[in-house]
Amino acid sequence: MDKKDRIYKVLTQIVGDEKWVSNSPVDCWCYSYDMSFVRPKMPQYVVLPQTVEEIQSIVRLANAEKIPIVPFTAGTNIGGLCIPEQGGIVIDLKRMNKILKIDTESRYAIIEPGVSHAELAQELYKVKARFGWPVGPPSASVLAAAINHGIGGITGRYGLNSQQITSMEVILPTGETARVGSCAIRPDAWHSLLPLPRLDGLFQGWLGTTGIVTKLGIFTPPVPDYVHIGTFSAQNLVDMEKFMRNFSKYEYHDDFTAISWWLSQVPIPYPFVEKPKGAPEWNGYCVMYAFTEKELENKIDTFNKVIASERKAGNTIDATEVPEESKRGRTQLPSQIVGSTKNYCKMGGGGISWPGTFTPSNKWAIVYDQWKDIYMNKLSPALSPAVRVTMYRGTHYGMLRLMTPFPRDRPAEEANAAHGIVECLKVLLDAGGIPYKPPVAYQREINQRADPGYVDLIMKVKDMLDPNHIMNPGKYQVR
């Protein structure tokens, strides 16, 4: 029996049924690419385990056979993160889709990797709890987004979704199971990562290269009774950022976001179109939840005062009136409609990617001007600078990202967009921003600029955890 058949046979034995394994190119092709510009790369196998023990056996098989493994949940990221760079076995975790617990008293939930935002939203709503729902497909995995520093509608108040993690269970690249956080000490305690050593850091932001997270505890705070969505505009990002910086110090916001004119169009214009004269270049919204009426009144009052004070100082910021339907879209998440499916890529033609970054707000305008120059003047066709900025919790940094749609059936235009995205990334990195959920093409740029000690440490950690280099190899471009 050759290696290919042997691996197939063992995988079948592990998951108990041929139905849950495929080495067919037909099936593997459907795991070879995603929304992004990353070129297709085929796995040799896809396997659908349902238990931790099955995953452990698959990992041990991968070590024995020296074959890569790539964890996969929904494949909805826009950075090619589940594309198997060096082939191997895609471990599709969608059969592990249980919400194991929702603890309304301690305010956390325990979920498996296959749980979608849609599924969790339905269950949390019943107990008046919430999570950081992203502006993304409801089908996306909560766990995968959280461990890769996804953001959501409560990022301003509570931080990134990864900061809501309370405990986790991981299968290491050598097949052992490890728990980090309180569940490591007592199996039924999933309430906090602290005060233990932050071993969760070995698995967060590593793009699935250091282990397979099989259970995740997440903070699920209550839904406040009151909400106000303040809307505003500014003629330029300098003014917008100044206002956002000044108001964000109060930490009254759950979500504090501004978008360029091109991103505010539904969908993003493809290719570039001129903004109408007189239209503000930036529009924003500030979602403020409160548990009491008085708390909300105070927030609104402060919000209005900051706008007034900024205007008095010559800022072009101004409060705006927008339709209620549009406002509701900011809180009614997750949503099929405002998700990346429709708003972002519909006109471009199926493809969508980005430089999505964590960047201090005082760098936003500098980077944005350079991004505009690249997109509007240096690409053919020119592309829309569809940019979003968001203040994170703590406000010392925020999100700066450039959503870029492109047609999937016109390779030259896809390459044009990919080129533009990478050029924009270089500008961003040189200004001090850091991309999140980065495609491989970004890693090369990051590594070129990184402190040698950082790259060395990445390699040491990888070597320690994954001595056979089977765990999603190639993503960090360090070997």
Add this chain to the structure above:
Amino acid sequence: MRMDNFKDLKFYSQFFRKCSKCGTCKSAYSYGPPPTFATICPQGEYFKLDSYFGSRSKSFLGHAILENKVDLTDPAIQEDMQKAVFSCTVCGGCQSQCLLDYKPWIVDYIEQMRNHLINMGIGPTKAEKAYQEKIIRDHNPYGETHSSRFNWLKDVKNLKTDGNTVYFAGCTASYRRTEIAKSTASVLTKLGEDWAVMGENEYCCGSPLLRAGLRDEPQKLAEHNVDYINDHGFKTVVTACAGCYKVLSKEYEKWWGLKLKAKVMHTSQFLEEKMQKGGLKLNKVNATVTYHDPCHMGRHMNHYEVDMEGKKMWKGAFVQIDKVGLYDTPRNVLKAIPGIEFKEMYRNRDNSFCCGAGGGIKSSYPDVALETAKTRVQEAEKVQGVQKIVSPCPFCVTNLGDGAKALGSKIEVVDLIQLVDQALK
């Protein structure tokens, strides 16, 4: 040269390549409030692999087929491709979720994929080939003689072949669910309708062939049926079958420009019209029931506005659904029966879960069909007090009945027309 309106796979590529792979099609979700989540893809739920899930998978597969991303000269790969494409119920549940320009085309595109593969020698499945041959030979997919098509009518007195309204019974009601055909005849008679049948001139509507990707063979059936109905001057065609309804009311003209002079009505539309005119006096039927939406009568009958020229939005943009399928009509009829307590299943209307029988699956992949039916019956069982699942489609009734039987469920599956027959004075 074939004269029809079918488009080749290359035509559809301009739409399926616009699939972003967002996966919205893989489940049904609405924010609400409250937010609701449900599975929607029978094929995906059965096979679980992403190559089988929703319209996203079909976009991947179409790309692979047209651009030779997999070696379709390899028999093993041919087999895998056939399974991935032909084990879909083509229920359109994914289409209901999609928000991109791909949306309006999804059902037609999947059927065209089948046609494309058949032309490459990949498909139809063995089971499909068998029933296709039977349809071509006997004008029904069940292998029964054509002359026995109207055996169910033996007991019907004063049968006519001319009149105001013609009842198009369809193959399933004629051969396998004759109680549905008999109930329809009974209802038409009780309502005093001047109705007739086509007798031996009724051929299969062509739906099983179209769904499987065939093009020329169903055209012959369509031409025959249209010619007969038009030549006899019927004013109305009534059918109790969702599949026949879709084909007669929409597809004959869409694909071949064959226009029926008569108005095509599903029995539920016919009954609702009678109801609105005050001509439907119904007796009490005590039962707690739920309703199963047949895909072919519901979401398949949605009409999509597409901006092909780019005058409103951009070339090929999906603008809106400007006409929805028959969701309220059958429910209105059902609710009009005194004594009926109507309760919705969790998944309904555009988000209804397919019965599992469509797209040739009941013949080719019976396990998929049965598991899907069982899932749907179990959903009905969760609705407090429900005794019957009512559906206005003989094929749905058959498969859901099989599901109920396999589960040992106490739930009875009946056709809407049977309940109306029972309720009519």
